[in-house]
Amino acid sequence: DGGIxxxxxxxxxxxxxxxxxxxxxxxxxxxxxxxxxxxxxxxxLIYYSQIVNDFQKGDIAEGYSVSREKxxxxxxxxxxxxxxxxxFYLCASTGQGQDVYTFGxxxxxxxx
Amino acid sequence: AxxxxxxxxxxxxxxxxxxxxxxxxxxxxxxxxxxxxxxxxQGLQLLLKYFSxxxxxxxxxxxxxxxxRSQSSFNLRxxxxxxxxxxxxxxxxGPPSSNTGNQFYFGTGTSLxxxx
Numbered sequence: 001d002g003g004i005x006x007x008x009x010x011x012x013x014x015x016x017x018x019x020x021x022x023x024x025x026x027x028x029x030x031x032x033x034x035x036x037x038x039x040x041x042x043x044x045l046i047y048y049s050q051i052v053n054d055f056q057k058g059d060i061a062e063g064y065s066v067s068r069e070k071x072x073x074x075x076x077x078x079x080x081x082x083x084x085x086x087x088f089y090l091c092a093s094t095g096q097g098q099d100v101y102t103f104g105x106x107x108x109x110x111x112x
Numbered sequence: 113a114x115x116x117x118x119x120x121x122x123x124x125x126x127x128x129x130x131x132x133x134x135x136x137x138x139x140x141x142x143x144x145x146x147x148x149x150x151x152x153x154q155g156l157q158l159l160l161k162y163f164s165x166x167x168x169x170x171x172x173x174x175x176x177x178x179x180x181r182s183q184s185s186f187n188l189r190x191x192x193x194x195x196x197x198x199x200x201x202x203x204x205x206g207p208p209s210s211n212t213g214n215q216f217y218f219g220t221g222t223s224l225x226x227x228x
Contacts, residue, residue, distance in 0.1 A: 035218075103157070104155050
């Protein structure tokens with residue numbers, strides 16, 4: 001079945017370390033997105049990519065970086081510059097027409 | 113500026129009772145409208161969407177929503193709630209697909225508790 005795979009489901013990071021969250025889709029979708037979810041704050045857009053080798057900052061891009069070398073993959077790196085990285089991270093994609101989001105099951109990142 | 117407001121942070125209903133979750137939006141054009149549901153520790157699942165046409169849309173799991181342009185609202189309803197409906201519900205708006213740079217905007221969510 002087609003879908004979005006996020007890995008790992010749980011991730012622990014020491015302060016000062018960079019960590020990369022994986023997002024892979026086999027839906028042949030053009031656009032991919034990364035959201036951060038915190039209790040009571042809903043979803044906030046970190047980065048999005050409309051096509052390969054192109055991406056745009058969202059509302060809270062500071063301390064994060066992304067790449068889009070392949071259509072299927074949109075990894076997110078949480079850098080040591082992100083001051084409060086503990087959160088639930090969701091990856092999403094949209095296909096032609098880009099009118100409906102498909103979400104992955106998320107990665108919970110905890111800084112220890 | 114585009115925004116979505118879900119005024120109810122948390123709602124508790126009895127099993128079998130009716131449910132209405134409120135959503136108001138601010139958008140410069142006629143948006144696409146969505147409701148998503150999220151179980152704990154999971155991603156978001158699409159319940160229903162409104163693009164155009166009939167303002168009352170049916171979704172999965174017996175949910176429906178009504179678009180009221182004059183009130184900038186897209187409230188979600190269910191006539192009889194089941195215990196399995198307990199989850200977090202998110203309203204979202206997005207631009208018509210003909211637009212580029214299509215960022216979607218999500219509300220802060222409404223947490224639903226169902227009591228026996």
